[in-house]
Amino acid sequence: xxxxxxxxxxxxxxxxxxxxxxxxxxxxxxxxxxxxxxxxxxxxxxxxxxxxxxxxxxxxxxxxxxxxxxxxxxxxxxxxxxxxxxxxxxxxxxxxxxxxxxxxxxxxxxxxxxxxxxxxxxxxxxxxxxxxxxxxxxxxxxxxxxxxxxxxxxxxxxxxxxxxxxxxxxxxxxxxxxxxxxxxxxxxxxxxxxxxxxxxxxxxxxxxxxxxxxxxxxxxxx
Amino acid sequence: xxxxxxxxxxxxxxxxxxxxxxxxxxxxxxxxxxxxxxxxxxxxxxxxxxxxxxxxxxxxxxxxxxxxxxxxxxxxxxxxxxxxxxxxxxxxxxxxxxxxxxxxxxxxxxxxxxxxxxxxxxxxxxxxxxxxxxxxxxxxxxxxxxxxxxxxxxxxxxxxxxxxxxxxxxxxxxxxxxxxxxxxxx
Numbered sequence: 001x002x003x004x005x006x007x008x009x010x011x012x013x014x015x016x017x018x019x020x021x022x023x024x025x026x027x028x029x030x031x032x033x034x035x036x037x038x039x040x041x042x043x044x045x046x047x048x049x050x051x052x053x054x055x056x057x058x059x060x061x062x063x064x065x066x067x068x069x070x071x072x073x074x075x076x077x078x079x080x081x082x083x084x085x086x087x088x089x090x091x092x093x094x095x096x097x098x099x100x101x102x103x104x105x106x107x108x109x110x111x112x113x114x115x116x117x118x119x120x121x122x123x124x125x126x127x128x129x130x131x132x133x134x135x136x137x138x139x140x141x142x143x144x145x146x147x148x149x150x151x152x153x154x155x156x157x158x159x160x161x162x163x164x165x166x167x168x169x170x171x172x173x174x175x176x177x178x179x180x181x182x183x184x185x186x187x188x189x190x191x192x193x194x195x196x197x198x199x200x201x202x203x204x205x206x207x208x209x210x211x212x213x214x215x216x217x218x219x220x221x222x
Numbered sequence: 223x224x225x226x227x228x229x230x231x232x233x234x235x236x237x238x239x240x241x242x243x244x245x246x247x248x249x250x251x252x253x254x255x256x257x258x259x260x261x262x263x264x265x266x267x268x269x270x271x272x273x274x275x276x277x278x279x280x281x282x283x284x285x286x287x288x289x290x291x292x293x294x295x296x297x298x299x300x301x302x303x304x305x306x307x308x309x310x311x312x313x314x315x316x317x318x319x320x321x322x323x324x325x326x327x328x329x330x331x332x333x334x335x336x337x338x339x340x341x342x343x344x345x346x347x348x349x350x351x352x353x354x355x356x357x358x359x360x361x362x363x364x365x366x367x368x369x370x371x372x373x374x375x376x377x378x379x380x381x382x383x384x385x386x387x388x389x390x391x392x393x394x395x396x397x398x399x400x401x402x403x404x405x406x407x408x
Contacts, residue, residue, distance in 0.1 A: 057330060057331055057368075060330050061329070061330045064329075064330035065330075066305075066306070066309070070309070076364065077330075077331070077364055077365060077368040077369070078367060078368040196329060196331065198331070201329065201331050203329070204328075204329065
């Protein structure tokens, strides 16, 4: 089963790579329209059994919808990097193989600078390395709100996120951790409205597409 | 002669009428308020069952849920099963959940929820109440300081038992559901 997933994943990843420019940090880096794919019949709990996901309400959906176990999803509504750095007991006790981080929506506010956010990210990575030295760490790009929602939350607009994600990507190079541009998920399914009506959160189907993307990007045969 | 010829036709018509009457007569439907007793806990699906007198009285959880949500806006709910009920609630060991209804919020950023439990007796319903209260407390903590509209719903949630039934509802129409529950749960 996993082998089949990997084969499909490699095929899709190849498709994606064909359209990537020199700037992998932002949405605009993908220049070719890629094939729209449906969520796959995957047992995500098995595929990500040895992994940990940390983040805010977007990450919370992974356990809420029953895709992953509660304990491996360390998340709360309104969760931030600073708060998460203090909740690493499960990581320390279970030593996950991979840790996927998705933060930003609550960390960023009208008066929060990119430098401050990146500084918090570095502190989080340091705390994770202390808790699970062997874990592969993945920093995932911050996802913008919809253009409509950006009117009231300009600090989460697509242009701000492009700028921020470039800095986040640079930081991952310096810290020697991995970067995942999960905004590609939105482009893969551009024909669907994946956002909730609030323009900030995502419908449940996004979570499956997101995990499919992570399989493509991280679950290759050793 | 005419009288003799008509006799078979009359008999035929009478026979047909009898057949039609038998086919169209409903099989004594239960009145709407007649309770349908579920099998005793632990014997769900056992066709041999116990004696009829040992069955708990009153509607099943599904019947009660249908009654109390009639006319209620439920688009924020999705039907969930026992697995979700066990995932989101912390139950005392041995709590029977085979006669239960659980609707969870359609997304994790909504607090809307409906749980209706039909338990063997009043004591069992009271014993299940802490699990419902615990879920409500956890959700209040979950949404605290994040989504004020959801916090409001949680503050005005209804959590109670009546007879052998227990109810937790988080909804803009929680009060209407409470009134219907108290009227229907006997």
